[in-house]
Each structure stands twice: as C-alpha cells, then as structure tokens.
Amino acid sequence: MHEYILSFAAGIFSALSPCIIPVVPILFSEAIMGDKRQIAFFSVGFASVFLSVILLTAVFTAAVNYYLLYLRIPASLVIIVMGVWLLSEKPLLSFRVPVTENHLLLGFLTALAWSPCYSPYLVTVISYSALETGRVILNLLIYTGGLSAVLIALVLMAEQPFKRLAERTGDLRKFGGFMVIAAGIYMLYQLIG
Numbered sequence: 001m002h003e004y005i006l007s008f009a010a011g012i013f014s015a016l017s018p019c020i021i022p023v024v025p026i027l028f029s030e031a032i033m034g035d036k037r038q039i040a041f042f043s044v045g046f047a048s049v050f051l052s053v054i055l056l057t058a059v060f061t062a063a064v065n066y067y068l069l070y071l072r073i074p075a076s077l078v079i080i081v082m083g084v085w086l087l088s089e090k091p092l093l094s095f096r097v098p099v100t101e102n103h104l105l106l107g108f109l110t111a112l113a114w115s116p117c118y119s120p121y122l123v124t125v126i127s128y129s130a131l132e133t134g135r136v137i138l139n140l141l142i143y144t145g146g147l148s149a150v151l152i153a154l155v156l157m158a159e160q161p162f163k164r165l166a167e168r169t170g171d172l173r174k175f176g177g178f179m180v181i182a183a184g185i186y187m188l189y190q191l192i193g
Helices: 002-016 024-033 036-088 103-113 115-128 133-169 172-192
Strands: none
Touching: 002 115, 002 133, 024 036, 024 103, 024 133, 024 172, 036 103, 036 115, 036 133, 036 172, 103 115, 103 172, 115 133
C-alpha cells in the first residue's frame, strides 16, 4: 500500500518541481483558449506519454530512454510551430481539423519535450516496482494520476484569471500563441544550450 502512496506522491512532486516552469505557459494557454473538452483532450494527450511508457517499459525501456533525447527537439520545434500558427490566425494545413490545433497532440508533445523534468521520478517509480509487471503498470498509472491531478488543478485555477487578462489584452489567440512559442523556445534552449 505504501508504494502506491509513494507513486502518487512522485506524480505530485513531478508537477510541483521547479522545472515545470517551461510547461506553465502551455497550461495557461490551454486554460485561456480551451473549453473543458479541449482541456480534457490536452490532459489525455499529456497522459498518453506516460501510458506509452507503461506499454513500452517491459520490452523497450533502454531504447526509449536512449531515443527520447532525439524526439524532444522535434517536439519542441512543433510546439513553436503551433504557437506561430496561433499567431497567424490561419490554418497551416487544410485538414478538417488542423493538426496544430489538436489539443491531444499538444498535450503529447508538451509531455515529450518536458521529459527530462519528470524522468527521475518516473524511473524511480519503475525501479521500486520492477519486480512484478503488474505492479509497474499500476504504480505508473497511479503516478500519472498524481501528476495529472496537479496539472489539471493548475489549469482550472488559472482559467478564469487568465481569461479576464486575455479579454483586457484584446486578442486571446495571439496571447496564447506567444505563450506557446515562449514555452517551445525555452524547451529548445534547454536542449541545445
């Protein structure tokens, strides 16, 4: 029982660590621009990175950790492109739902680019529960629940104040676009710098 509490706490501490700062503008942009359904899609996209890790842990743990570095740079670049798209007010692609407006994708890419921050917590959860596959899966799900609870609470707390602020600035979409671009540039700077 205590390991489940530790897993949930690890998720909470992942979300409360100082390295969450690059993710905060994206979360606040979601709070401003998204309705409850879009925020839910973002959260599912964000959690899907953890669920992917859960599915891959048994077979590909070493490979995922090795190649994750190479996926973070393109993820940061796509986040910047999404911010530019928000500023342009035009779809970049003529799909029925533009890829860059997909909140599920934004959540997935944000979690992928943010991976250095939560990786130590995630590896710890995997390590102390690695003796049994069922325990790893359950502990990772509990970890994801703790992390998601804090991030969703952050978005919900920021929603009204930021929407009021954005109404005063006049252009909600551009405000969100600048926030997303700033977060993507900061994530990319951490990788390259």
